[in-house]
Amino acid sequence: MFGDEPGTGGRAGTGAGAARERSEPAPGAVLLPGWLAADAQLRLVTACRQWARPPAGMHTVRIPTGGMMSVQMVSLGWHWYPYGYRRTAADGAPVKAFPPELGELARRAVAQAYGDAVGTIAGAAGYEPDIAIVNHYAHGAKMGLHQDRDERTDAPVVSLSLGDTCVFRLGNTETRTRPWTDLELHSGDLLVFGGPSRFAYHGVVRTLPGTADPALGLTGRLNITVRQSGLAVGSAG
Numbered sequence: 687m688f689g690d691e692p693g694t695g696g697r698a699g700t701g702a703g704a705a706r707e708r709s710e711p712a713p714g715a716v717l718l719p720g721w722l723a724a725d726a727q728l729r730l731v732t733a734c735r736q737w738a739r740p741p742a743g744m745h746t747v748r749i750p751t752g753g754m755m756s757v758q759m760v761s762l763g764w765h766w767y768p769y770g771y772r773r774t775a776a777d778g779a780p781v782k783a784f785p786p787e788l789g790e791l792a793r794r795a796v797a798q799a800y801g802d803a804v805g806t807i808a809g810a811a812g813y814e815p816d817i818a819i820v821n822h823y824a825h826g827a828k829m830g831l832h833q834d835r836d837e838r839t840d841a842p843v844v845s846l847s848l849g850d851t852c853v854f855r856l857g858n859t860e861t862r863t864r865p866w867t868d869l870e871l872h873s874g875d876l877l878v879f880g881g882p883s884r885f886a887y888h889g890v891v892r893t894l895p896g897t898a899d900p901a902l903g904l905t906g907r908l909n910i911t912v913r914q915s916g917l918a919v920g921s922a923g
Contacts, residue, residue: 714881
């Protein structure tokens, strides 16, 4: 689905370059470079391959204007569609369950991102994620600036990057225009955005082909975003 299986080759990566440090590109947004170790990245890529299989597998989304998104995606816990959530996937099958281990990983991410300030970020102290959306960016795929507003809570969003580096645009909460900040997200990077940045416009300007570690056996980029829906069991978006 995403290229070669681990250990079977692939393009040479370009390397991460100079060491990068924790940063806060906007209030409530925290970037932790290299947060996922190599073995953890490999486990997640393997898991993504399982999640991508039908039924309720990876698919391309048609947006209300009629166009097709250039990324492919699969949802866990709740199925995302423009602009809401439901319990059935695009093929009519029940959505795959949200993995408890992914929830634990996301809770640890929020705790490490905010540290002692976790109690000052809306929804961070009692963070209970129940949704994951996995996006696969093949070469040339991108995502326009948008807000994550389909959840019924302002709890933080956890974003994990795997594979090729991308240029991620973090904008403001009012418009799709400037001001914005462009960040390079490498494989293993963690980005958490909550608080004042929870509803910031954001998107992926481009990916950088050939920058993934060949050991991942991954073509393109995978992005796993973990969220708390705020939806009651049995409800629909």
